[in-house]
Amino acid sequence: MRAIENFPLSDRHVHPELIRAYGAVKHACALTNQSLGVWDDDPAKGEAIVRACRELANGEGMEHIVVDALQGGAGTSTNMNVNEVLANRALEILGGPRGDYKRVSPLDDINRHQSTNDTYPTALKLAAIRLLRRLEEKLVAVQEAFQQKEKDLAHVVKVGRTQLQDAVLVTLGREMGAYSEAFSRDRWRVYKCEERLRVVNLGGTAIGTGLGAPRQYIFLVVETLREITGIGFARAENLIDITQNQDVFVEVSGILKACATSLLKVSTDLRLLSSGPDAGFGEIRLPAVQAGSSIMPGKVNPVIPEAVSQAAMLVMGYDQTIAAACAAGNLELNPFLPLVAHCLLDSIDILANACEILRTRCVESLQADEERCRAHVHGSTAIVTALVPAIGYENACALARRTKETSKSIRDLCVEEGWLDEATFDHLIKPEAVCRLGMPDSFPLQSRAHTQHEEQP
Numbered sequence: 055m056r057a058i059e060n061f062p063l064s065d066r067h068v069h070p071e072l073i074r075a076y077g078a079v080k081h082a083c084a085l086t087n088q089s090l091g092v093w094d095d096d097p098a099k100g101e102a103i104v105r106a107c108r109e110l111a112n113g114e115g116m117e118h119i120v121v122d123a124l125q126g127g128a129g130t131s132t133n134m135n136v137n138e139v140l141a142n143r144a145l146e147i148l149g150g151p152r153g154d155y156k157r158v159s160p161l162d163d164i165n166r167h168q169s170t171n172d173t174y175p176t177a178l179k180l181a182a183i184r185l186l187r188r189l190e191e192k193l194v195a196v197q198e199a200f201q202q203k204e205k206d207l208a209h210v211v212k213v214g215r216t217q218l219q220d221a222v223l224v225t226l227g228r229e230m231g232a233y234s235e236a237f238s239r240d241r242w243r244v245y246k247c248e249e250r251l252r253v254v255n256l257g258g259t260a261i262g263t264g265l266g267a268p269r270q271y272i273f274l275v276v277e278t279l280r281e282i283t284g285i286g287f288a289r290a291e292n293l294i295d296i297t298q299n300q301d302v303f304v305e306v307s308g309i310l311k312a313c314a315t316s317l318l319k320v321s322t323d324l325r326l327l328s329s330g331p332d333a334g335f336g337e338i339r340l341p342a343v344q345a346g347s348s349i350m351p352g353k354v355n356p357v358i359p360e361a362v363s364q365a366a367m368l369v370m371g372y373d374q375t376i377a378a379a380c381a382a383g384n385l386e387l388n389p390f391l392p393l394v395a396h397c398l399l400d401s402i403d404i405l406a407n408a409c410e411i412l413r414t415r416c417v418e419s420l421q422a423d424e425e426r427c428r429a430h431v432h433g434s435t436a437i438v439t440a441l442v443p444a445i446g447y448e449n450a451c452a453l454a455r456r457t458k459e460t461s462k463s464i465r466d467l468c469v470e471e472g473w474l475d476e477a478t479f480d481h482l483i484k485p486e487a488v489c490r491l492g493m494p495d496s497f498p499l500q501s502r503a504h505t506q507h508e509e510q511p
Contacts, residue, residue: 057131063124068132069399073119075181076136077110079173079256080164082279086271087166089278098148099158106143111282115139123396128389129174137164167267167275169259171297171387176279176287178395179251182306183285185402186247192409193241193313199417200234203227209485212337212427213436220436223488226337226422229327233320237409240313247306252287254279255296261386262294300380300388303398310401311373314366317408321359321366324416328356336426341419358416365408372397431483432463440482445473 084104087093093100109115118139125131137160142152144164150157158164208227213220256279257272259265264272276289290296330336340356347353375397379390388394431437435454442450453473457464468474474482481487 057121057125057135061122061125061131063122064396066123066396068119068121068123068135069181069395070113070116071181071185071399072132072177072395073116073136074111074113075177075184076132076173077107077112077140078180078283079177079279080136080140081107081111082256082275082282083107083166083168083173084164085282086275086278089274090268090270092166093163099144099163102144102147103140103158103163105147106140109143110136110140115143123392125392126389128170128387129392129395130170132392133165133170133174134160137161140164167257167259167271169266171260172255172258172262172293174391174395175297175300176254176256178303178391178398179254180279180283180285180287181395181399182402183248183251185399185406186244186251186306189313189402189406189409190241190244192406192413193237193244196409196413196417197234197237197241199413200230200237203417203420204231204234207422210422210424210427211431211483211485211488213430213434220434222436222439223431223483225485225489226427227485228489229323233323236316236320240309240316243309243312247309248285250302250305252285253290253296253302254287255290255293256287257289258293258297262292262297264293294386298383298386298388300383300391300394303394304377304380307373307376307398307401310398310405311370313405314369314373314401317405317412318363318366318370321363321412324359324420325356325363331423335430336423337430339421339423340416343415358411362408362412362416365404369401369404372401432465435464437464437483440488441468441474441479444478444482449473 081104084100084107088100088104093103119132119135121131121135141155141158141160141164144158145152145154148157204227206227207230208225210226211223212226212229214222214224214229254276255262257264257267257275259267272289276287280287324338324340327335327338328340331339340358342354344357345354347355376394379393379397380388382388382390435457438450438454438457441453445453453464453468456471457467460467462470465476465479468479469476
């Protein structure tokens with residue numbers, strides 16, 4: 055109640071996954087205490103506490119965790135809210151009235167051999183691991199969606215651009231393949247995060263010295279957590295270090311920022327490639343998921359890439375907040391873990407949701423405007439670059455200038471003036487040619503001597 059009165063900040067409750075994770079941590083602590091005989095004089099109480107913790111770990115009773123997500127005290131308010139709810143639930147199981155803390159105490163029983171300072175960061179790491187596994191699944195799905203588009207659009211030759219200017223020919227499939235590779239790296243980085251988060255300070259109590267906890271408990275509690283969660287948690291070798299230094303969350307957040315960067319870059323590209331559609335690039339058509347304007351008839355905006363972009367920008371901002379919060383810890387404890395938890399878990403959720411809508415509402419139904427791509431290819435001097443292996447760089451420059459002077463297409467001018475025949479020209483701009491790695495040693499083409507044009511630049 056004091057926390058509710060003191061911290062009317064975000065009007066957002068503690069993340070539900072953090073609550074479930076806290077229930078799992080309390081469950082591990084209760085099982086450990088039970089095995090050490092803490093409640094041998096009242097076995098029913100021990101069983102009731104274990105059951106209450108297990109229920110919270112399964113998501114039951116989460117509506118009673120009512121403190122604000124942002125709070126002073128390094129998470130003590132969350133820990134005490136959990137302790138009180140578990141104590142009262144245990145009393146209900148025992149058939150007694152809520153608030154009879156002489157029978158089941160939030161502190162002496164539920165919080166036995168614990169501190170906020172070891173249970174809160176452990177619960178946060180458990181919650182993050184679970185959410186990161188979901189994010190990894192979503193990244194794999196969006197990666198596979200772009201891989202499918204790589205296959206579907208492999209035959210579509212288009213103008214590749216650097217600095218937003220026409221550059222060389224490429225295929226739309228190759229562009230999609232590059233996006234899939236970016237998300238493949240993100241997936242791998244997210245997967246590796248679990249290694250960092252598995253190291254916990256549970257059992258270290260207040261500052262990592264294990265004050266108030268028996269040695270048997272300290273050795274056993276992390277093993278118990280590992281057994282009930284199926285996650286390979288390990289007790290830190292230096293509990294004082296892990297209690298005060300929270301750089302692991304900065305590292306994980308940086309990986310989330312990298313993922314956000316990929317989402318923002320790809321979303322920006324999709325918006326550019328679909329721009330217009332009549333007066334822009336218009337090389338791809340995104341699914342029309344909703345009307346785009348209340349005043350302009352027929353306008354359809356790229357709202358999915360826009361939404362994903364905003365999600366990515368928010369995660370980038372969260373990353374800076376997490377770095378500041380972890381850097382601001384003092385001496386033996388970081389009091390700002392509630393802010394870290396809020397930003398970190400929210401970031402993972404937002405990225406997972408962004409990947410899901412990008413895949414299902416955009417990428418899977420994305421189509422090429424093959425006619426527009428073809429028109430761009432034949433109307434752009436970028437096509438000249440593909441002819442360089444056959445006619446040489448200087449001749450290609452001359453051809454580009456002649457095309458601008460005559461307003462004829464490059465293909466028509468090239469054939470009319472004998473630079474290349476139609477078959478050779480078409481061979482040089484087909485998908486296999488523009489996507490091959492480097493230049494072949496020789497071409498079954500007209501000789502360079504024959505294609506040296508009389509007019510020199």
